[in-house]
Amino acid sequence: MNVTRHYEVVFIMTPVLSDSQIKETIEKFKDVLVKNGAEVYHEEHWGLKKFATPIKGKSSGYYHLFEYKANPKTVLTFDVELRRDERIIRYLNVTLDKYGVKFNEDRRNGKFVKKEKVEKPIIEIDKDE
Amino acid sequence: MTLVNEPLHSQNKKNVRKYCRFRKYGIKYVDYKDPDFLLKFVNEQGKILPRRITGNSLKFQKKVATAIKRARHLGLLPFETDGLK
Numbered sequence: 480m481n482v483t484r485h486y487e488v489v490f491i492m493t494p495v496l497s498d499s500q501i502k503e504t505i506e507k508f509k510d511v512l513v514k515n516g517a518e519v520y521h522e523e524h525w526g527l528k529k530f531a532t533p534i535k536g537k538s539s540g541y542y543h544l545f546e547y548k549a550n551p552k553t554v555l556t557f558d559v560e561l562r563r564d565e566r567i568i569r570y571l572n573v574t575l576d577k578y579g580v581k582f583n584e585d586r587r588n589g590k591f592v593k594k595e596k597v598e599k600p601i602i603e604i605d606k607d608e
Numbered sequence: 609m610t611l612v613n614e615p616l617h618s619q620n621k622k623n624v625r626k627y628c629r630f631r632k633y634g635i636k637y638v639d640y641k642d643p644d645f646l647l648k649f650v651n652e653q654g655k656i657l658p659r660r661i662t663g664n665s666l667k668f669q670k671k672v673a674t675a676i677k678r679a680r681h682l683g684l685l686p687f688e689t690d691g692l693k
């Protein structure tokens with residue numbers, strides 16, 4: 480009875496890595512997921528961001544996000560993999576309920592992009608003498 | 609219009625009912641990845657505001673609390689700081 484649920488993982492990589500190493504770690508974890516029968520349907524790279532509080536002595540790191548559908552066993556192996564790799568300094572695996580999935584879809588379709596307030600054009604009244 | 613019969617602090621402050629913004633605007637999910645939204649529920653030191661101030665219903669105050677704790681775990685929100693806003 481395989482139950483597939485929606486999950487979302489955000490993991491942080493040490494800032495010391497070069498670009499190629501970052502791509503390689505992301506690919507590695509994507510393979511781990513796909514090989515175990517998960518389906519990664521969305522991916523986001525937030526890039527280098529400063530932490531609000533230092534994590535493991537570091538003050539910034541590369542954030543990356545996966546959204547995937549998997550059965551809980553694959554999440555377990557994925558979790559062990561993340562824990563073992565020392566390039567990942569922190570990760571957070573979250574199950575998404577139906578509201579979470581819907582929210583992420585809206586977020587992707589740009590429903591929450593704040594419309595910049597359009598300043599009203601200043602109409603110069605040309606005073607004709 | 610003398611200020612004699614005008615109460616010092618205006619009376620209508622009292623009957624402004626607080627409402628739960630999640631139920632009113634139909635928000636169903638509190639996203640832990642968006643710190644700007646969560647900053648509304650945190651005071652200057654980065655501590656979570658109580659329900660009597662935010663006016664949230666119990667169900668959504670819990671969702672906000674877990675979202676803030678997840679954001680802190682990921683380093684998006686500070687655990688405690690001063691002059692956050």
